[in-house]
Amino acid sequence: MITAQRLPASLTPLDAALAAVLRDLAPVQPIELPPADALRCIAAEMPALRAYPLHDVAVSDGWAMRANDLVGASSYAPLPLAGPPVWVAAGAAMPDGTDCVVDADAVDTSGPLPQVLAEAIPGQGVRRAGSDIAAGRAVIAAGEPLLSRGLLLARAAGLELLRVRRPRLRIVNICNGQLTAQLVADTARLAGVEIDYAEAAPDVGAIANALEADGCDLIITIGGTGVGHTDAAVNALAARGALVAHGIALQPGRTTAVGRIGATPVVALPGAPDQAFAVWWTIALPLLDRLSGRRPRKSLALPLERKIASGVGIAEVVLLTRRQGSQHGSQQGFWAALAIGDLSLDAIARAEGLLIVPGAAEGFAAGTVVDAYMLRE
Numbered sequence: 001m002i003t004a005q006r007l008p009a010s011l012t013p014l015d016a017a018l019a020a021v022l023r024d025l026a027p028v029q030p031i032e033l034p035p036a037d038a039l040r041c042i043a044a045e046m047p048a049l050r051a052y053p054l055h056d057v058a059v060s061d062g063w064a065m066r067a068n069d070l071v072g073a074s075s076y077a078p079l080p081l082a083g084p085p086v087w088v089a090a091g092a093a094m095p096d097g098t099d100c101v102v103d104a105d106a107v108d109t110s111g112p113l114p115q116v117l118a119e120a121i122p123g124q125g126v127r128r129a130g131s132d133i134a135a136g137r138a139v140i141a142a143g144e145p146l147l148s149r150g151l152l153l154a155r156a157a158g159l160e161l162l163r164v165r166r167p168r169l170r171i172v173n174i175c176n177g178q179l180t181a182q183l184v185a186d187t188a189r190l191a192g193v194e195i196d197y198a199e200a201a202p203d204v205g206a207i208a209n210a211l212e213a214d215g216c217d218l219i220i221t222i223g224g225t226g227v228g229h230t231d232a233a234v235n236a237l238a239a240r241g242a243l244v245a246h247g248i249a250l251q252p253g254r255t256t257a258v259g260r261i262g263a264t265p266v267v268a269l270p271g272a273p274d275q276a277f278a279v280w281w282t283i284a285l286p287l288l289d290r291l292s293g294r295r296p297r298k299s300l301a302l303p304l305e306r307k308i309a310s311g312v313g314i315a316e317v318v319l320l321t322r323r324q325g326s327q328h329g330s331q332q333g334f335w336a337a338l339a340i341g342d343l344s345l346d347a348i349a350r351a352e353g354l355l356i357v358p359g360a361a362e363g364f365a366a367g368t369v370v371d372a373y374m375l376r377e
Contacts, residue, residue: 004227004229004231005225005226005227005231005232005234005235005246006227007227007246007247007254007255008246008247010247011247011248011249011254011313011314012245012247012248012249013248013249013315013359014248014249014250014282014283014315014356014359015315015358015359016245017244017245017248017256017258017283018282018283018286020244020245020258021244021258021259021260021265021267021283021287022265022286022287022290024263025265025287025290025291026290027165027290027291027292027293028165028166028167028168028217028291028292028293029165030044030045030163030164030165031163031164031165031166032161032162032163032164033161033162033164033166034160034161034162035151035154035155035159035160035162038146038151038162038164039146039147039148039151039192040145040146040147040189040190040191040192041145041146041162041164041165041166041192041292042143042144042145042146042164042165042166042192042292042293042294043139043140043141043142043143043144043145043146043150043162043163043164043165044142044163044164044165044293045142045163046138046139046140046142046162046163048135048136048137048138049133049135049136049137049138049139049153049154049157049159050133050135050157050158051129051130051133051134051135052130052132052133052153052156052157053127053129053130053131053132054129055093055094055129056093056094056099056126056127056128056129057091057092057093057094057126057127058088058089058090058091058092058094058101058125058126058127059090059101059125059126059127060090060101060125061087061088061089061090061104062087062088062101062102062103062104062106062125063085063086063087063088063101063102063103063104063106063107064085064086064087064088064094064095064098064100064101065085065098065099065100065101065102065116065120066097066098066099066100067099067100067119067120067121067122067124068122070100070102070116070118070119070120071119072119073116073117073118073119074117074118074119075117075118078108078115078116078117079115079116079117080113080114080115081107081113081114081115081116082113084109084114085107085114086098088101094126099122099123099126100120100121100122100123100124100125100126101120101124101125101126102116102118102120102124102125103118105117106118106120132156133153133156133157137153139153139154139157139159139162140153141295142293143293143294143295144294144295145192145294146162146164146192164192165291165292165293166192166193166194166292167193167194167217167218167288167291167292168193168194168196168215168216168217168218169188169193169194169195169196169216169217169218169219169220169288170195170196170197170198170212170213170216170218170219170220171184171185171188171195171196171197171198171220171221171222172198172199172200172207172210172211172219172220172221172222173197173198173199173200173221173222173223174199174200174201174202174207174221174222174223174224174232174233174271175202175223175224175230175271176223177222177223177271179273180222180223180269180271180272180273180276181197181222183273183276183277184220184222184269184276184280185197187280188288191285191288191289191292192292193288193292196215196216198210202223202224202230202231202232203230203232204232204235204236204239205236207221207224207232207233207236207237208236208239208240211236211237211240211241211261211266213241213261213262213264216264217264217291218264218265218266218267218284218287218288218291219261219264219265219266219267220266220267220268220269220284221233221237221266221267221268221269222269222271222276223269223270223271224236224268224271225246225255225256225257225268225269225270225271226255226270227255233257233268234246234257234268237257237259237261237266237268238259240261241259241260241261241262241266242259242260242261243257243259244257244258244259244260245257245258245259246268248279248283249313249314249315249359250278250279250282250314250315250316250317251278251311251314251315251316251317251341252270252272252274252275252278252317252341252342252343253269253270253275253276253278253279253282253317255270255275256268256269256270256275256279256283258283265287267279267283267284267287269284273345273348274342274343274344274345274348277343277348278317278343281317281354281356281373282315282317282356297373297374298373298374299371299372299373299374300322300353300371300372300374301369301370301371301372302322302332302333302334302335302369302370302372303334303335303366303367303368303369303370304334304335304336304337304364304365304366304367304368304369304370305323305334305335305336305337305366306336306337306366307363307364307365307366308337308340308355308357308363308364309340309362309363310340310341310357310361310362310363311362312359312360312361312362313359314359315356315357315358315359316340316341316356316357317340317341317343317354317355317356317357318337318339318340318341318354318355318356318357319337319338319339319340319343319347319348319350319351319353319354320335320336320337320338320351320352320353320354320355320372321335321336321338321350321351321352321353322334322335322336322352322353323335323336335353335355335370335372338350338351339351351375352374352375352376353372353373353374353375354372354373354375355370355371355372355373
């Protein structure tokens with residue numbers, strides 16, 4: 001007989017729980033993906049790019065010429081040409097011996113010999129070889145997410161495959177938490193992971209069967225972490241693998257559990273969207289960042305508009321918005337709190353920054369400069 005889930009008498013500190021599941025966790029091996037599939041994946045080490053464009057090309061339609069041959073040409077002193085000039089279209093390679101493109105009306109072709117009516121300078125109307133991409137440049141630094149700008153370089157350089165790290169995430173939804181499951185899945189896609197989605201009925205056997213670690217690097221369950229009659233996620237984790245901690249000193253998200261099945265870390269999220277959101281940022285995302293070899297996420301240090309009070313012993317998630325002004329001596333603005341500990345869906349949608357108040361702190365005084373994760377990278 002399996003006993004009902006119960007929270008332990010004392011909660012595990014957030015830092016201790018995170019350190020336990022991060023221990024011995026290494027980045028996944030790189031894979032090669034076409035640019036269309038690599039968007040938002042984390043870049044691995046890649047070979048240097050070749051120069052682009054490979055040759056000088058015309059920026060606009062016109063006549064390809066040599067600037068030194070046009071010195072002194074004007075509408076008052078037309079310069080006759082020995083032979084017909086070469087017309088080039090925008091994007092075409094410049095003919096050998098030419099270094100500028102002049103407009104169509106700068107050459108008079110009505111007479112027996114074409115005449116040039118204007119001077120030009122070397123490079124006029126021309127994009128030099130290597131001016132868009134210098135030879136030896138990297139598509140993007142290893143550990144950075146591949147965004148559309150990086151893919152532009154890769155496609156221009158003719159790369160058909162990109163080396164990236166893309167962890168495989170298995171999401172197991174329990175208790176019909178569709179809203180939370182969609183939030184987690186949408187956020188995971190922005191982290192550049194491969195998602196395998198499954199649903200399980202709220203009983204130990206069904207959940208344990210869904211906790212299949214083969215073929216995935218991280219498992220996240222949604223719902224069933226509390227102490228209700230149908231809550232069974234934690235018992236299922238304990239039956240299938242090793243339970244590291246149940247009950248994290250985190251607000252919101254106290255009923256969270258973490259563990260391992262073999263070498264695969266497991267994070268059991270509460271079913272409520274605000275609690276799952278908090279645990280995602282404090283535990284699940286650091287795990288994915290380690291697995292993908294991602295560099296530290298962007299943060300922004302600004303002073304607080306007002307004091308933030310927090311209870312000692314519980315890490316609290318604070319949602320922030322950036323306000324303009326010179327309050328507290330900052331010329332870049334300041335952080336204003338939208339929600340502390342109790343996160344409404346509206347606050348989650350509007351927040352620009354996320355701050356984690358450590359469990360050992362009582363909060364921060366007004367004017368304290370705090371480093372918050374950027375939610376809108």
